Amino acid sequence: MSVVGIDLGFLNCYVAVARSGGIETIANEYSDRCTPACISLGSKTRAIGNAAKSQIVTNVKNTLHGFKKMHGRAFDDPYIQGERVRLPFELQKMSNGSVGLKVRYLDEERPFAIEQVTGMLLAKLKETSESALKKPVADCVISVPSFFTDAERRSVIAAAQVAGLNCLRLMNETTAVALAYGIYKQDLPALEEKPRNIVFVDMGHSAYQVSVCAFNKGKLKILATAFDPFLGGRNFDEALVEYFCGEFRTKYKLNVKENARALLRLYQESEKLKKLMSANSSDLPLNIECFMDDLDVSSKMNRAQFEQLCAPLLAKVELPLRTVMDQAKLQREDISSIEIVGGATRIPAVKEQISRFFCKDISTTLNADEAVARGCALQCAILSPAFKVREFSITDVVPYSITLRWKSSYEEGTGECEVFSKNHAAPFSKVITFHKKEPFDLEAYYTHPNEIPYPEPRIGLFAIQNVGPQYDGDNSKVKVKVRVNVHGIFSVANASVIEKQNVEGDHSDVPMDTESSCKNQGKDDELDKMQVDQEEGNHKSQAEQPSQADEESEQHGGTETKTASGDKSDHLAQPVKAKAKIKSIELPIQASLYKQLGQDLINSYIENEGKMMMQDKLEKERNDAKNAVEEYVYDFRDKLCGIFEKFVTEEESSKLTLMLEDTENWLYEDGEDQPKQVYMDKLQELRKFGQPIQERFVEHEERPKALNDLGKKVQLLMKAVEAFKNKDEKYDHLDPAEMEKVEKYISEAMNWLNTKMNAQNKLSLTQDPVVKVAEILAKSKELDSFCNPVIYKPKPRMEPPSEAQTKANGEHNGPVNGQSGAEAKPDPAKDNSQQTKPSGEMEVD
Numbered sequence: 001m002s003v004v005g006i007d008l009g010f011l012n013c014y015v016a017v018a019r020s021g022g023i024e025t026i027a028n029e030y031s032d033r034c035t036p037a038c039i040s041l042g043s044k045t046r047a048i049g050n051a052a053k054s055q056i057v058t059n060v061k062n063t064l065h066g067f068k069k070m071h072g073r074a075f076d077d078p079y080i081q082g083e084r085v086r087l088p089f090e091l092q093k094m095s096n097g098s099v100g101l102k103v104r105y106l107d108e109e110r111p112f113a114i115e116q117v118t119g120m121l122l123a124k125l126k127e128t129s130e131s132a133l134k135k136p137v138a139d140c141v142i143s144v145p146s147f148f149t150d151a152e153r154r155s156v157i158a159a160a161q162v163a164g165l166n167c168l169r170l171m172n173e174t175t176a177v178a179l180a181y182g183i184y185k186q187d188l189p190a191l192e193e194k195p196r197n198i199v200f201v202d203m204g205h206s207a208y209q210v211s212v213c214a215f216n217k218g219k220l221k222i223l224a225t226a227f228d229p230f231l232g233g234r235n236f237d238e239a240l241v242e243y244f245c246g247e248f249r250t251k252y253k254l255n256v257k258e259n260a261r262a263l264l265r266l267y268q269e270s271e272k273l274k275k276l277m278s279a280n281s282s283d284l285p286l287n288i289e290c291f292m293d294d295l296d297v298s299s300k301m302n303r304a305q306f307e308q309l310c311a312p313l314l315a316k317v318e319l320p321l322r323t324v325m326d327q328a329k330l331q332r333e334d335i336s337s338i339e340i341v342g343g344a345t346r347i348p349a350v351k352e353q354i355s356r357f358f359c360k361d362i363s364t365t366l367n368a369d370e371a372v373a374r375g376c377a378l379q380c381a382i383l384s385p386a387f388k389v390r391e392f393s394i395t396d397v398v399p400y401s402i403t404l405r406w407k408s409s410y411e412e413g414t415g416e417c418e419v420f421s422k423n424h425a426a427p428f429s430k431v432i433t434f435h436k437k438e439p440f441d442l443e444a445y446y447t448h449p450n451e452i453p454y455p456e457p458r459i460g461l462f463a464i465q466n467v468g469p470q471y472d473g474d475n476s477k478v479k480v481k482v483r484v485n486v487h488g489i490f491s492v493a494n495a496s497v498i499e500k501q502n503v504e505g506d507h508s509d510v511p512m513d514t515e516s517s518c519k520n521q522g523k524d525d526e527l528d529k530m531q532v533d534q535e536e537g538n539h540k541s542q543a544e545q546p547s548q549a550d551e552e553s554e555q556h557g558g559t560e561t562k563t564a565s566g567d568k569s570d571h572l573a574q575p576v577k578a579k580a581k582i583k584s585i586e587l588p589i590q591a592s593l594y595k596q597l598g599q600d601l602i603n604s605y606i607e608n609e610g611k612m613m614m615q616d617k618l619e620k621e622r623n624d625a626k627n628a629v630e631e632y633v634y635d636f637r638d639k640l641c642g643i644f645e646k647f648v649t650e651e652e653s654s655k656l657t658l659m660l661e662d663t664e665n666w667l668y669e670d671g672e673d674q675p676k677q678v679y680m681d682k683l684q685e686l687r688k689f690g691q692p693i694q695e696r697f698v699e700h701e702e703r704p705k706a707l708n709d710l711g712k713k714v715q716l717l718m719k720a721v722e723a724f725k726n727k728d729e730k731y732d733h734l735d736p737a738e739m740e741k742v743e744k745y746i747s748e749a750m751n752w753l754n755t756k757m758n759a760q761n762k763l764s765l766t767q768d769p770v771v772k773v774a775e776i777l778a779k780s781k782e783l784d785s786f787c788n789p790v791i792y793k794p795k796p797r798m799e800p801p802s803e804a805q806t807k808a809n810g811e812h813n814g815p816v817n818g819q820s821g822a823e824a825k826p827d828p829a830k831d832n833s834q835q836t837k838p839s840g841e842m843e844v845d
Helices: 077-087 114-133 151-160 171-183 233-252 262-279 301-311 318-328 349-357 371-385 599-640 651-667 678-723 736-761 772-793 804-815 826-833
Strands: 004-008 012-019 022-023 038-041 046-048 063-065 090-093 101-106 108-113 138-146 166-172 196-203 206-214 219-228 284-291 297-303 335-341 393-397 402-407 414-420 428-434 440-445 456-462 476-484 491-502 530-534 583-586 589-593
Touching: 004 114, 004 171, 004 371, 012 114, 012 196, 012 371, 022 371, 038 101, 038 114, 046 114, 090 440, 101 114, 108 114, 114 151, 114 599, 138 151, 138 171, 138 371, 151 393, 151 456, 151 589, 151 599, 151 804, 166 171, 166 371, 171 196, 171 206, 171 219, 171 335, 171 371, 171 393, 196 318, 196 349, 206 318, 219 318, 233 301, 262 284, 262 301, 318 349, 335 349, 414 428, 440 491, 456 491, 491 589, 599 651, 599 678, 651 678, 678 736, 678 772, 736 772
Parallel strands: 004 138, 138 166, 196 335, 219 393
Antiparallel strands: 004 012, 012 022, 038 046, 038 063, 090 101, 101 108, 196 206, 206 219, 284 297, 402 414, 402 440, 428 476, 428 530, 440 456, 456 589, 476 491, 491 583
16 A cells, blocks of 8 residues: 655645655656646647646746646636736636636647646656556645635645545645654653644745644644745745846846746746855856847846845744744743744745744754655555554644524524634534524635635535424424534534434434533524534544544533533533433435535546546657657667678668668658657568668677587587496496487587588678577577486485395394494484483493
8 A cells, every 4th residue: 555645836746655664755757856836738748747847938828837826716816817917828717617727738729627737747746656656556645735725625635536546634734844843753742741832834935834833742733823825935036036127127128027938037047046045145147048039138136135125025924923823822932943844944034034033043854845745644654554653643723713604593583603713623523403493504604704815705505404393393403513624624524303202212212412502693592592512532423534533622522422411511411311212313414615626527527637648648659659760760870880880781781871861851851740650660661671680790799609508518418428338337327228319319419510500601791690599599408408318317216225124134143242233223213212211221331
């Protein structure tokens, strides 16, 4: 079973796998552990990763990059509209209102949904991990930013399905980093001791995330998270690009923003310059040849200028740090260390801001680029039954508070309740009890829309069906289980109605429970009571991963099978009557989730991905066939003037040279784009003329050794025959008739060898050989199989005398020199029995 962790980054992706007792970040076919999040589509095939990155400038409009934050968003989303101006490729509104990326593929304009594009990238990462592990990959853990909403998370899971991956868990990036940090620590405080608090700061290419984590031995608990989804390395790149665009406008009269290709080149050079400035404080040059209108441009910058230019961005670094400390209710002195990861944290000014806020030095224990992927691989190993990992429980948090709203039957009002507060432990389940006579809807939404970096606060609508009054006309008691699962996605997991029963003694019935009341913000009406139970961590739905069983909560409340005395907040719990019986009936739930893709649509995406993969495979085979022809032409031409020169006549040589030249010209003209079979036929045609020459060379090289081996073999056999004739005792057991046959066979083999050698010696090197190496080897094998069994036949073994004969010999001969017969011939089998004889018997020395 494979264990894979994927860091799905905005700019680059990393894949880590568990093998050989550890976690390893694997390299792709370019021996690079970093795979660019880049996809280039062409008229015949797709390029993904490193191959696509090299086409960003040459295939501008059809190379997709920077698409990670488009997940789960509508085309009309303000963020998408803002990005649209920056991107060199086109965006298009899809039929369901989501964003599509429009490119030209297979010579036609096609929009691809974001799930398809990310699916292509994940399929490439899957292929990379399969080639490294040498086995199929299905299960994985994928990282997402901690600020992703439900719609964005569901979109990433759909993309994983398109790639043929089973995502065991969507893991928040900072949580993955915390796991990669904590699981190897041997000096963590014990469970009963005060936890060690660590701050993790992750500033990547396009987002900035901070989390505070409390560590105990075998336990990790996220206390709070904060983020700025619109601050990252690319903002610093943009500041440089803006500066140089202004300078080039003044200095060279160039409007860089009008030329997409030039702008992309400037972005690439600015990014390189930014990285250089992190290591050098002196003036650094920026030179781009043939930048625009055949003009070379140049400029320079130093770190001090850069920091001054980026002052507004650096000022944003402190706010998430302050926010996370306030939410965790911690002081600076409570923090043991500050760990930084992410590419943009390498900027000295960013490090300085973080260090200044906490008034202590920052740590770089973790690999800034690979920590997220390693954490995901560790989580996958924990979830996998095939790996034994140290016990380590992980408690994450809900990033945004979630509220449920429903229609109240009293005066057509509405009731609502916040079911999960911000930074509430996750994964987590709660049971809510409603008193209803008819089906009802629950609407889930984010409580504070201004806190989420997403324009739509709705999560989804959940219709609880088949609810009716009790047999006596009373309200039915409906228990609804709401859950934030391992992916960080909210759902109404199940609903059941509690039906009163008159019949006693039914073993399937359970005693009715009482729950603690939650304040109803609607009308306080008996018909519409709502009560909340926090479900215990170990009471889980079977659909959840078993390894998460102890991670749901540290707070214990009443559950569906517990009385309210287990709930600390219920001081007035009433004793339950022993005779009261209830029956729980599952209710169907119809969920209508915001931006949820239908399974039919996902299936069509999976089918399309399969077709594209097949197209890529066919195109690769076609290119391989074409390359094989080209390789044969160059290789054979070199050998024709080299090692094959002695084995070909002048006439053949000129004819072949002309044929190779014609083939080369054809490859770059009419043969540039031909089906695979045409190239295979062309190669076959060339080989028909080239093969005989190659065979002459190979035969000439290998023939002497084969003849020499056969000659030696014949000589050895002849020596054995001579020794037999001279009555050598080594061969005196052999049958004379068989040896006569062997002698005759050897004589025939010698004649055959001499005849063939004489005939071969009369031929020139340009002629096909009379005898081939394969024939000589076959003759040698025949000689072995016929002669060896006769000549090397082992001598018959002399049988030892039987026991009866031995006894008879002993009786005739009697004891020697006065010794007894038993001592003259000791029997080892009787040694042990002799040692155990009673001491009264006589012993002989």
